[in-house]
Every structure is written in C-alpha cells, then in structure tokens.
Amino acid sequence: MPIEFNSKPGIKPGLVIYLTVGDPDLATSRDVALAAIDAGAEVLELGVPFSDPIADGPVIQRASERALTRGTRLQDVLAMAAELRALRPSVGLVVFSYFNPILRYGLGRFCEHAASCGVDGVLITDMIVEEAEEYLTQMHHNGLKPIFLAAPTSTDHRLKMIAGVSEGFIYAISRVGITGTQPNLAGDASRLVARLRQFTRLPIAVGFGISTAEHVAAVGGFADAAVLGTSIVALIEKAEPGTEAAKVAAFLQSLRQQAVPSLQTQS
Numbered sequence: 001m002p003i004e005f006n007s008k009p010g011i012k013p014g015l016v017i018y019l020t021v022g023d024p025d026l027a028t029s030r031d032v033a034l035a036a037i038d039a040g041a042e043v044l045e046l047g048v049p050f051s052d053p054i055a056d057g058p059v060i061q062r063a064s065e066r067a068l069t070r071g072t073r074l075q076d077v078l079a080m081a082a083e084l085r086a087l088r089p090s091v092g093l094v095v096f097s098y099f100n101p102i103l104r105y106g107l108g109r110f111c112e113h114a115a116s117c118g119v120d121g122v123l124i125t126d127m128i129v130e131e132a133e134e135y136l137t138q139m140h141h142n143g144l145k146p147i148f149l150a151a152p153t154s155t156d157h158r159l160k161m162i163a164g165v166s167e168g169f170i171y172a173i174s175r176v177g178i179t180g181t182q183p184n185l186a187g188d189a190s191r192l193v194a195r196l197r198q199f200t201r202l203p204i205a206v207g208f209g210i211s212t213a214e215h216v217a218a219v220g221g222f223a224d225a226a227v228l229g230t231s232i233v234a235l236i237e238k239a240e241p242g243t244e245a246a247k248v249a250a251f252l253q254s255l256r257q258q259a260v261p262s263l264q265t266q267s
Contacts, residue, residue, distance in 0.1 A: 003043055003092040003120055003145065003168040003203065013220040015252065016205050018045040018096060018229030020063035021080055022072025023236060028244050032236060033084055035245035039252035043092035043169075043205075043225070044084065045123065048077050050098045055125050059230045059237065074101045074110070078117045085118030094121045094147060094168070107135065111142040121145035121168040129161045136165060149173055150196060152188035163199035170196060172223065174208045190222045213258030220259065228255075 017036045021029045033044055049067035053060060074097070081093050095114055102110045102124065114122065122144055127135060129148060139146045145168030150159055152173065163170065174189035189206050196204055206219045207227025219226040232248055239247045 003094075013216065013223060014042045014203070014205070014225035015040055015216075015256075016043040016045060016092075016094075016207070016225050016227040017041040017232055017252070018047055018207075018227060019236075020047040020049055020060060020067055020233055021077045022049055022067030022070050023063040023233070024066055024241070024244070025070055026072065026076055026080065028236070030080060030083065031245040032232075032248050033080070034087065035249040036232070036252060037084075037088045037091050039249040040256050041091070041252065043094060045094045045096040045227070045229070046077050046081055047229075048074050048095065048097035048101050050101060052100075053098065057230060059234050062237065063233045074105050075113075078113050078119070081114070081119050082117035092121075092168075093119050094123055095119055096123045096125070098126050099124050108138050111138040111144055115142040115144055119144060121147045123147040123149070123171060125149065129158075129165055132165065147171055150192065152192045154192075156195060156198070159196055160199045163196060163202070166200065166202060169203040169205050169225065170200060171227065172196060172204050172206045174206050174210065189219070193223050213255045216255055216259040228252075 203224035205225035211231035
C-alpha cells in the first residue's frame with residue numbers, strides 16, 4: 001500500500017518534510033514537526049543523526065553534529081515517532097537513516113520497535129536493493145514499508161528492481177550529488193520520474209535541492225510529492241531559539257500559497 005499524498009483536495013504536489021531529530025534539541029524537533037504537519041506536510045522524514053553523513057550537504061551535516069552533541073540516538077527518533085503518531089494520527093512517518101545506526105540497534109529489534117511506535121516506512125540512504133534481502137524480510141514481517149532512492153544515473157534495469165521492492169513511495173533524486181538547495185530544478189528529475197512510471201504505480205516523491213515555491217510547483221507537474229530537507233534544516237539553524245517552529249510553519253504556508261497558483265496556471 002502507498003503512503004497517501006494529496007490528502008487536501010485540489011492541492012498538488014504533496015509535501016514531504018525532512019528533519020534532523022535532535023537539532024537543536026528534541027523538544028524543538030517535536031515542536032517543528034507538529035508545526036510542519038499543521039502547515040501542510042503530509043509525510044515527515046525523521047532523520048537519524050549520523051557521524052558520517054556522506055550523502056548530505058554541509059547544512060544537514062552540521063545538524064547531525066549538533067544533534068549528536070546533544071546525545072540524540074535512534075531510540076530518541078523512535079520515541080518521537082510514537083509521540084507524533086499519537087498527536088497527529090494521519091501523518092505519514094518515515095525513519096530516514098544510514099544503515100549503521102540500525103545495524104547497531106539490531107535490525108529485527110529496530111523493525112519491531114519502529115512498527116510499535118507507529119512508523120509507516122523506512123528509508124535507508126545507503127541500503128541497495130542487491131543487498132536488501134534480510135532487511136526486506138524484517139520490514140515485511142513487521143508491516144513496514146521499505147522506501148528506496150532512485151537516481152538519474154540508474155539504469156532501467158535497476159529502476160525496475162527498485163520499483164519491485166519499494167512500498168509507500170519511491171524517492172527520486174533530482175540530481176547527482178549531495179543534498180542542498182539549488183537555484184534551478186534539474187531536468188534530470190522529470191526524466192527520471194517518467195522512467196520510473198514505466199515500472200510502478202507507487203507515488204513518486206522528488207527531493208535533493210527542492211527549496212522554493214517554483215521548485216514545488218514544477219515538481220507538481222510531473223510527480224506526486226516534493227521533499228524539502230536542506231531548506232527546512234537551514235531555517236532551523238538560522239532561527240532565534242524558540243522561533244524555529246513558527247519560522248518553519250510560515251515558510252511552508254508561504255510556499256503553498258505561492259506554489260498552488262502556479263500549478264493552477266499550468267493546468
């Protein structure tokens with residue numbers, strides 16, 4: 001079963017918001033998460049801070065460092081998921097992590113605990129389909145949705161493999177490289193989504209570099225959801241202490257208001 005996007009009639013694309021849990025602290029992460037949901041986020045990616053986030057740009061790297069300094073661990077991310085599930089039952093919750101923290105926690109234990117906390121799906125950035133057999137077994141056993149990354153450089157054969165084991169949605173990387181904002185949305189993104197459509201009916205979310213209303217409107221023309229990560233984490237980093245949640249809510253509300261008219265013009 002897919003994770004539902006576009007729960008609000010006439011609004012496209014859905015919004016997926018990434019947070020590094022524990023940055024700047026757990027209480028603020030919780031407040032930001034709730035504010036993002038109330039401002040229109042339909043799915044939250046709860047980022048597990050990691051000491052060597054090789055796929056992430058400097059903004060998210062710094063967020064991981066701050067969260068780790070605060071002592072944030074995987075169990076804290078799962079505890080937050082349980083709290084968010086109780087407070088906002090309809091939101092999609094995805095644990096976003098590198099494999100190392102999950103391996104240390106214990107794969108079976110992690111999947112069981114994540115399911116008990118109300119997590120919908122898991123995205124492990126460095127998990128490849130060729131090595132995912134045990135991971136997929138544990139995920140399915142616990143009713144969790146495995147979400148995989150698809151890159152513009154992937155062959156059609158590999159995209160078919162990714163589509164065949166993905167559930168919830170597929171995360172299409174808009175460009176080659178690390179996370180981070182960019183002025184323009186690469187044409188690679190629309191071409192990648194079109195290629196994926198040959199192999200799946202799952203929703204497709206586009207991320208890496210999505211940071212403006214124009215980006216979101218453009219993604220709405222060819223995909224189901226837009227993922228905002230670096231732009232959200234940067235807002236949190238720059239905000240005065242205590243204003244993070246309000247800043248993120250205002251940004252998302254403004255982004256929606258600007259993006260939706262652009263989409264109506266396209267239709």
